Amino acid sequence: MTPEQLETIYEALATQLDAIPQPQRELFLAKLVLLQAHEAADPDTTLRHIAEAERDLDD
Amino acid sequence: MRPDGRGETESLYFDYPHFEPPSDRAGLTRRARVAIVGAGPVGMTAALALAKEGIASVLFDAKASFNDGSRAICVARQSFYILDRIGAVAPFLEKALGWTTGRSFYRGRQILEFDMPESPREKYRPMYNIQQQFIEQYLWETIEREPLIEARWQSEVTGIEDTSDGVTLTVRDPKGGYDMAADWVLAADGARSPTRKMRGLRLKGENYEGRYVIADVQMNHDYPTIRRALFDPDCRRGGTVLVHKQPDNIWRIDYQLRDDESTETAMAEGEVRRSVTAVLSDLGHDGAWELEWWSVYSANTLALDDYRDGRVFFIGDSAHIVPIFGVRGLNNGLADAQNIAWKLARVIAGRAPEGLLDSYTPERRGATLDVFANASKSARFMTPPTEGWRLMRDAALSLALTHPFAGELANPRQMTPYTYADSPIVLPDESGFEGGPVPGAALPEARVGDGFLSDLLGPGFNLLTFDPELEGLAKDDLTIVVLQAKTEAESALGTGPGVTYLVRPDGHVAARWREASPEAVRAALHRSIGGDEP
Numbered sequence: 129m130t131p132e133q134l135e136t137i138y139e140a141l142a143t144q145l146d147a148i149p150q151p152q153r154e155l156f157l158a159k160l161v162l163l164q165a166h167e168a169a170d171p172d173t174t175l176r177h178i179a180e181a182e183r184d185l186d187d
Numbered sequence: 188m189r190p191d192g193r194g195e196t197e198s199l200y201f202d203y204p205h206f207e208p209p210s211d212r213a214g215l216t217r218r219a220r221v222a223i224v225g226a227g228p229v230g231m232t233a234a235l236a237l238a239k240e241g242i243a244s245v246l247f248d249a250k251a252s253f254n255d256g257s258r259a260i261c262v263a264r265q266s267f268y269i270l271d272r273i274g275a276v277a278p279f280l281e282k283a284l285g286w287t288t289g290r291s292f293y294r295g296r297q298i299l300e301f302d303m304p305e306s307p308r309e310k311y312r313p314m315y316n317i318q319q320q321f322i323e324q325y326l327w328e329t330i331e332r333e334p335l336i337e338a339r340w341q342s343e344v345t346g347i348e349d350t351s352d353g354v355t356l357t358v359r360d361p362k363g364g365y366d367m368a369a370d371w372v373l374a375a376d377g378a379r380s381p382t383r384k385m386r387g388l389r390l391k392g393e394n395y396e397g398r399y400v401i402a403d404v405q406m407n408h409d410y411p412t413i414r415r416a417l418f419d420p421d422c423r424r425g426g427t428v429l430v431h432k433q434p435d436n437i438w439r440i441d442y443q444l445r446d447d448e449s450t451e452t453a454m455a456e457g458e459v460r461r462s463v464t465a466v467l468s469d470l471g472h473d474g475a476w477e478l479e480w481w482s483v484y485s486a487n488t489l490a491l492d493d494y495r496d497g498r499v500f501f502i503g504d505s506a507h508i509v510p511i512f513g514v515r516g517l518n519n520g521l522a523d524a525q526n527i528a529w530k531l532a533r534v535i536a537g538r539a540p541e542g543l544l545d546s547y548t549p550e551r552r553g554a555t556l557d558v559f560a561n562a563s564k565s566a567r568f569m570t571p572p573t574e575g576w577r578l579m580r581d582a583a584l585s586l587a588l589t590h591p592f593a594g595e596l597a598n599p600r601q602m603t604p605y606t607y608a609d610s611p612i613v614l615p616d617e618s619g620f621e622g623g624p625v626p627g628a629a630l631p632e633a634r635v636g637d638g639f640l641s642d643l644l645g646p647g648f649n650l651l652t653f654d655p656e657l658e659g660l661a662k663d664d665l666t667i668v669v670l671q672a673k674t675e676a677e678s679a680l681g682t683g684p685g686v687t688y689l690v691r692p693d694g695h696v697a698a699r700w701r702e703a704s705p706e707a708v709r710a711a712l713h714r715s716i717g718g719d720e721p
């Protein structure tokens with residue numbers, strides 16, 4: 129993925145998150161992860177990503 | 188509980204019989220080979236399985252009739268084989284409603300339809316719905332024809348003491364009390380098992396938070412026999428509802444209580460009627476219905492560490508309590524009864540060393556832990572225990588509306604027979620097999636001629652082989668079944684002229700070979716009855 133493509137996704141996500149009221153944002157993110165994980169069909173990588181995303185949350 | 192104005196056993200569809208305590212008092216203290224405490228479905232099945240092996244037993248129950256109320260309804264294919272073997276299956280086939288399909292809905296929209304494995308090759312359907320009352324009645328009718336079983340109703344076992352060569356039971360009935368010696372005891376006295384308490388044993392494990400009300404109603408409703416699960420329906424926002432059809436127009440409605448609903452309020456008759464009306468109108472039923480019975484339960488995964496305590500074996504709910512999601516309580520208990528019966532019968536008859544009995548706990552507790560693993564997954568989906576579990580469950584449900592893969596997460600993982608792969612009396616698999624059941628697995632079914640593979644099995648052990656030269660191995664307790672190549676049996680078991688399976692009395696594979704020799708078969712048979720490793 130090019131930096132430009134990543135940026136497009138970044139912006140789309142930010143816009144979408146703003147459009148979803150707070151109580152449903154978590155649900156939206158959880159659905160997104162399931163969808164991505166299923167499409168990627170690479171459970172090891174997804175499990176690694178779950179561990180990596182958990183790091184440095186309070187920085 | 189029953190509605191106001193109806194007696195304790197005044198059912199809309201079932202006549203509870205009344206059993207007297209033993210009138211002939213003379214032989215009551217005679218020593219028994221096997222005493223069975225509890226004539227629930229598991230105790231009765233154990234008595235019948237022992238009788239099939241020629242072993243007499245005395246069966247005690249504290250009550251004067253069958254268990255009442257709404258209890259087990261789903262009987263799995265594997266249990267039908269057990270009922271078949273003990274000579275009780277005919278009335279079950281007549282009455283029970285067979286089914287294969289489950290449908291799950293999220294906010295009224297279908298997100299999953301699953302089918303349990305079914306094919307013309309199968310003798311029995313994957314699942315049957317039948318009320319536990321009929322299960323107990325049909326087992327009882329079989330027992331009444333069986334001279335080797337002496338049943339004593341209204342007979343409560345109140346004491347159990349070890350002696351040098353057995354146990355002494357203390358029994359109390361309305362006509363008096365007495366002591367009776369027995370060589371062996373099967374404790375089939377249910378979830379609250381007084382035997383367990385008298386032996387100082389405790390169940391260990393987990394209790395889940397979710398509470399369900401289970402209500403049986405009678406109504407005319409033309410939906411086929413399909414398990415329906417409603418997630419977050421209009422009638423129970425945030426909760427889960429299960430709906431099952433049973434014989435005689437009885438429907439089982441299970442609905443989850445919210446955390447803020449008190450059990451007491453929820454159990455009041457008016458509240459149950461309101462809740463059931465709401466569920467039924469969600470299902471599109473606005474017609475008449477009658478309330479049969481209701482109760483409340485939560486999911487537990489609890490088991491004994493050891494199912495054996497000296498000469499006492501725990502079977503059924505006395506040994507384990509499993510969540511009902513995926514319909515395991517009763518089915519798991521029936522398999523316990525069958526497992527201990529064929530082993531105990533061989534030890535009593537002097538055909539097997541006592542060591543055979545040591546395989547009971549690892550095999551059946553192994554099966555229970557497997558049930559726990561699956562049932563815990565289902566329970567967490569049905570009633571998420573924490574925020575994280577709830578969020579992911581809701582994400583899966585929401586996604587499932589448009590993506591079927593996510594609906595699979597709502598699959599209730601119905602009971603499948605357990606594979607005793609780690610059992611001390613099952614031989615490790617020989618390499619080189621492609622397909623076919625591994626040692627420890629239940630024998631698959633196949634059509635053979637006009638009947639089924641399972642119909643060819645004799646009592647006791649069976650050797651299924653494509654090699655006619657092994658026929659000479661037949662002896663007491665070993666039937667040789669020679670199969671034809673290029674048949675369904677071959678595709679179920681694997682190809683090759685020497686392919687041979689040793690099958691235990693409970694229908695599980697004990698060993699298999701691509702090329703069997705008489706020596707190998709003899710050694711495997713020895714191992715399967717608890718003999719030392721060759």
Ligand SMILES: Cc1cc2nc3c(=O)[nH]c(=O)nc-3n(C[C@H](O)[C@H](O)[C@H](O)COP(=O)(O)OP(=O)(O)OC[C@H]3O[C@@H](n4cnc5c(N)ncnc54)[C@H](O)[C@@H]3O)c2cc1C
Binds near residue numbers: 260376505517518
């Ligand atoms: C309300 C309810 C709903 C259920 N729903 C389902 C379901 O939908 N699906 C499912 O698979 N399972 C369900 N179960 C569980 C299922 O009913 C049990 O798994 C099954 O009954 C176990 O059979 P059992 O023979 O081991 O014990 P039980 O059926 O409990 O039988 C034990 C017997 O022992 C007798 N007894 C007890 N103490 C003594 C004593 N001291 N002396 C002599 N006799 C004694 C009792 O009278 C009783 O008859 C439900 C249970 C309950 C209570």
